[in-house]
Amino acid sequence: MSNGRPARYARGRERRDELISAAIAVIAERGIERVTFRAVADRAGFPASTTSYFFSSVDEVIDAAITRVAETITGNVADLLETARSGEMTRDELAESLIELVAGQDNDDSVAQFEAYLAVRRRPELAEPVHRIMASIEEAAEKALESFGVADPSIPAKQFLALIDGFTLQEIARPGRPESRRALSDLMTRILDSYAK
Template sequence: MAGPPTTPAPTRGRRDRRGEQRRAELLEAAIHLIGAHGLDAVTHRAVAAEAGVPAASTSYYFRSKDELIDEALNTLATREIALLRARREALGERVADLAETTEALSGWIEEQLTPEGRIAMLAQYQLQLEAARRPAARQILAAWKDGTDDLAETAMSSLGAADVRTAGILLVCAIDGLRLRLMASGHDPLSPQQLRATIRALLAGLVGS
């Protein structure tokens, strides 16, 4: 699997444990603002207020809004890849079982549909779209894609898909589409049973294609 995304090491602010903690708090505040209110809501002052720290704190650690957004994207990407890897390792050999894989994917999606999970997922999509316009962020997006593709292909290979690469790409696209549908207004939410039936049919179809 590809390693976690990387960006140039930041140079502003304290480099001790306290400074790293404050940077992390500010990045979490920025991610929450993006998910709850959109990218336009991110200003140095708003991020500091969300984090509950002095107004000058954000500019002390981040030169610009662009740098703050890049690092927020990197934080989300690194976290997402780590969570997916942990789920894969927790499944172990059971990833080859259709029922176990169905339950794991369904549980992961349900976690993202909680109020807190929705904010994080909205921030993820908004940051990914913004990064597509920013050449400096392409390395982060590439690492995120590679990590996600690798996990999807591992699952498809374990389940016995004939064309592992194609099945992995389709799985990632289908899960993205399903998550967006479940978040969007105008769509009735799926019950836990309906979600699992949908995921099982998706996996079975990809394995048999």
């Protein structure tokens, strides 16, 4: 006879995931410094004590939220790398794919990402997931650039990362401006052309 443990475990895992999603939303809405157990539980629609049942500290909640954002971005990067390695992308499609990689994120993820970037100076424990986000985007740019014949893609990949981050910040502040996206795409293809063989 089943003792119900697998079902309880699954429900617990689901509830923990909902709390992490709620923490990302709180970070996006209020900033990292305003994350509390109560704020996360309220956002998830759970009783106030729920967050402390699953997490031992507010820092652990924040780390789980930023790690989730990093994992989401890393997963999207893996998809882009697979397409770039297939050799089926044009340079314009590469630029669009890199833009979509960040612009296509859930807005809460984007805002939480940049909240974490800024918070690293005050919270060094966030450096690992933040650096993982940056490294994954940079790696995607490097691999994609290699497929277009760029011999040493490390410098242009860093340039692409800086451009994409700047675009994402502008998109957060002034969303839905197609001219910004066109300008970024144009600059990225110019950079690609300047380095391609």
